[in-house]
Every structure is written in structure tokens, then in C-alpha cells.
Amino acid sequence: MADAAGAQGMLFDRLQEQQSDSLLQLIALANADPRVEKIDVGVGVYRDAAGNTPILRAVKKAEAILHETQETKSYLGSQGDARFVELIKPIVFGEAGAGDERIVGVQTPGGCGALRLGAELIEAADPDARIFVGQPTWPNHMPLIECAGVEMVKHPYYDPAGKRILFDEMMDALQGARAGDLILLHGCCHNPTGADLSLDQWKAVAELVSSRGLIPFVDIAYQGLGNGFEADAEGTRLVVEAAEQALIAQSCDKNFGVYRERTGSLFVKGTSAANAKVILGNLLGLARTMWSMPPDHGAAVARIILDTPELRADWEAEVKEMCARIRSLRRRLAAYDERLAYIGDQNGMFSMLPLSVEAVEGLRESHGIYMASSGRFNVVGLSDESVDRFAAAVVEKMDG
Numbered sequence: 001m002a003d004a005a006g007a008q009g010m011l012f013d014r015l016q017e018q019q020s021d022s023l024l025q026l027i028a029l030a031n032a033d034p035r036v037e038k039i040d041v042g043v044g045v046y047r048d049a050a051g052n053t054p055i056l057r058a059v060k061k062a063e064a065i066l067h068e069t070q071e072t073k074s075y076l077g078s079q080g081d082a083r084f085v086e087l088i089k090p091i092v093f094g095e096a097g098a099g100d101e102r103i104v105g106v107q108t109p110g111g112c113g114a115l116r117l118g119a120e121l122i123e124a125a126d127p128d129a130r131i132f133v134g135q136p137t138w139p140n141h142m143p144l145i146e147c148a149g150v151e152m153v154k155h156p157y158y159d160p161a162g163k164r165i166l167f168d169e170m171m172d173a174l175q176g177a178r179a180g181d182l183i184l185l186h187g188c189c190h191n192p193t194g195a196d197l198s199l200d201q202w203k204a205v206a207e208l209v210s211s212r213g214l215i216p217f218v219d220i221a222y223q224g225l226g227n228g229f230e231a232d233a234e235g236t237r238l239v240v241e242a243a244e245q246a247l248i249a250q251s252c253d254k255n256f257g258v259y260r261e262r263t264g265s266l267f268v269k270g271t272s273a274a275n276a277k278v279i280l281g282n283l284l285g286l287a288r289t290m291w292s293m294p295p296d297h298g299a300a301v302a303r304i305i306l307d308t309p310e311l312r313a314d315w316e317a318e319v320k321e322m323c324a325r326i327r328s329l330r331r332r333l334a335a336y337d338e339r340l341a342y343i344g345d346q347n348g349m350f351s352m353l354p355l356s357v358e359a360v361e362g363l364r365e366s367h368g369i370y371m372a373s374s375g376r377f378n379v380v381g382l383s384d385e386s387v388d389r390f391a392a393a394v395v396e397k398m399d400g
């Protein structure tokens with residue numbers, strides 16, 4: 001057998017050891033900590049006042065309906081649940097965008113699937129394509145897009161120490177983009193910083209996209225959790241309207257609370273309705289080579305909610321409650337100390353603390369506080385009880 005393996009040795013002996021994903025590792029570390037007073041503000045999941053991640057009321061009801069009415073588990077095809085995609089489209093693009101036949105969509109396994117499928121489409125269309133990515137960004141953005149072979153060009157986005165968006169620096173860097181280059185944008189609730197572009201800044205990006213022939217690739221994973229569904233989509237709609245071509249990776253994992261069901265969609269805007277049909281064919285072919293068909297359950301549940309007026313109203317009300325809770329936690333942190341005041345002006349689940357890796361580790365050891373080593377923390381990982389304890393420990397660390 002040794003001879004058969006050849007001079008190279010055994011196949012899997014050639015693999016390099018890999019580091020675990022830092023955010024997913026945090027879940028395990030926090031779970032393993034026996035301290036009752038521990039505070040898990042690592043991975044981005046919504047938690048209620050008692051610190052639990054509930055299943056949304058409308059989701060529970062839709063699951064019961066699905067259980068009663070679903071008659072088959074037979075294959076749906078690579079597009080997934082077409083009605084789900086049709087119902088998500090107006091949420092992201094508004095009524096005007098929903099009717100745009102240049103925009104086609106497919107269901108994907110969560111936002112990750114959408115980002116990966118988009119990257120594969122870009123690479124299939126142009127192996128020399130480049131995508132501009134602001135720093136810092138969600139830790140999985142670069143690996144997901146890069147592994148499809150798309151070249152990444154980093155540009156400044158946010159200064160954690162100065163707690164501000166580096167907009168001029170970003171626009172200067174984007175001047176270096178060529179027609180046909182892509183820009184990765186966070187639709188709302190920027191991950192990891194919580195620092196979103198203002199509407200005027202979105203307008204400036206939209207103008208640049210239009211004048212330079214750039215292609216926005218928008219990741220919108222937190223719609224509804226920043227300032228409401230419509231406000232959270234404004235920037236996305238502006239750049240998609242301004243651009244001749246665009247990609248939009250959408251996720252239901254957070255705003256339907258169906259994280260483990262992996263529910264999302266990828267929309268792509270082509271140059272014409274005919275071009276969009278060709279794009280759709282390519283998306284279906286690429287999806288077939290990766291996951292063949294997306295998992296059904298989460299999309300079926302979201303489809304039932306969106307298609308049932310009472311469930312839809314209750315879902316919208318519950319997302320509003322979640323959004324209000326995030327805003328109230330932000331206000332409490334901001335009021336605690338002036339050095340945390342900036343958190344009150346940011347959006348969504350995350351903000352970044354200007355702490356060193358050692359300081360973050362110190363908080364973990366001494367207080368059982370689990371956050372990403374970048375200083376990113378999940379604001380809504382705090383319970384009503386833990387918010388002041390967290391703020392006190394963080395401010396103490398800032399004092400050195």
C-alpha cells in the first residue's frame with residue numbers, strides 16, 4: 001500500500017493543520033465556561049432580556065402550519081423555493097425594484113451561500129475580476145470570496161481607535177477602481193463595526209458606481225434590525241438603482257431568527273431582462289455544483305409567514321421589538337460612560353471596542369466576557385442584568 005501511495009506519501013498526510021474559525025470557536029469557549037456570571041457577546045445572535053435566543057412567534061406558528069400541510073419532501077430544484085425568492089425581492093428592493101426584470105434571484109444556504117455563489121458567478125464571468133473590500137469587515141467575507149478565486153483589494157473603512165468611518169480615505173481608494181471592478185458593501189448594520197454610511201455617503205457611493213461603471217456587491221444580513229426594514233434598505237436600493245449590474249446577498253438568519261436553518265438568497269441585476277435569464281441559468285448551474293439545492297425548511301417557514309397576513313404582521317412587530325431592544329441597549333451603554341457614547345449612534349448587533357487583543361483576553365479571564373479578539377462585541381448578547389457589569393469591566397480595561 002505504501003508503494004501505491006507513491007513518493008508523495010498518503011494524500012491526507014499532505015494537509016496542513018487549520019485554525020478554527022475564530023467566531024465559531026468563541027461559541028464553544030463560552031459554552032465551556034462554568035462561571036454563571038459569564039457574558040457571551042461573541043457570535044451574532046439576538047438574545048432577549050433574559051439572555052435567551054427565542055424562536056420567533058410567527059416562526060413557531062408557520063412551522064406548525066408547515067408540519068400540517070406539507071405533502072412531500074421531493075426535490076425543488078437549484079433555485080430553491082421560488083415563491084420565497086419572489087416574496088423577499090420587494091423587502092430588499094422595494095415595490096419598484098420588485099418589478100425589475102433585470103434582477104433575478106435564487107434561494108441560498110444563508111448569507112454565506114449567497115456570498116459564495118456570487119463570488120463563483122463573478123469568477124465564472126471574469127477570472128481577472130477584482131473586488132474592493134473595506135477594512136475591517138466580517139471575518140468570513142475575505143475567505144468566502146477569495147476561495148472562489150476573486151482577487152480582493154483592501155481599502156480603509158473604519159478607524160476603531162478614532163471610532164469613525166474613514167469615508168474620504170475609502171472614496172480615495174475607490175478612485176483606483178477600474179470599470180467592471182466590484183465593491184463589497186454592507187447594506188446595513190455593518191459587521192463588525194456597527195458604523196453605517198449615512199444617506200449622503202451612500203449617495204456619493206452611488207454616484208461613483210454610476211460614473212465609473214463599478215459593480216456593487218451588497219451584503220444585507222441584518223435588514224430590520226438597524227432602523228427598520230425600509231430605512232435599512234435605502235443604501236442598497238440607491239446603489240442598485242445607480243448601477244447597471246449588481247449582486248445582493250440577503251440573509252433571513254437574523255431577521256427571522258432561523259440561524260441554523262441557513263436561509264438566504266442571492267439577487268443579481270443584469271443589463272437587460274434577457275441577460276438576467278442567462279445569469280439565472282449560470283446561478284442554477286453553479287449552485288448545482290456546490291449544494292445542488294438549498295435546504296428547504298427555513299425558506300418554507302419564511303414563505304408561509306410572508307404569505308399569511310396575520311403571521312406577517314406579527315413577524316414585523318416582533319422584529320420591531322428586537323430592533324427596539326438593540327437600540328435601548330445601545331442607549332444604556334452610551335449613557336454609561338462618554339467613551340462608550342459612540343455606541344448609541346451605531347446600528348445593528350455589533351460595535352467595536354478600542355481594546356487590544358490582550359485586553360480582550362484579560363476580560364475573558366477575569367470577567368468571563370467573551371468577545372472577538374478585534375474588540376467586536378454583540379450588543380444584544382447582553383441581558384438586562386449584564387449590561388452595566390459589562391460596561392464597568394470594559395471601562396476599567398480602557399483605563400488600563
Ligand code: LMR
Nearest residue numbers: 023042043044138140191
Ligand atoms: C457573526 O458575525 O457573528 C455571524 O454572522 C455569525 C457568523 O457566521 O459568523
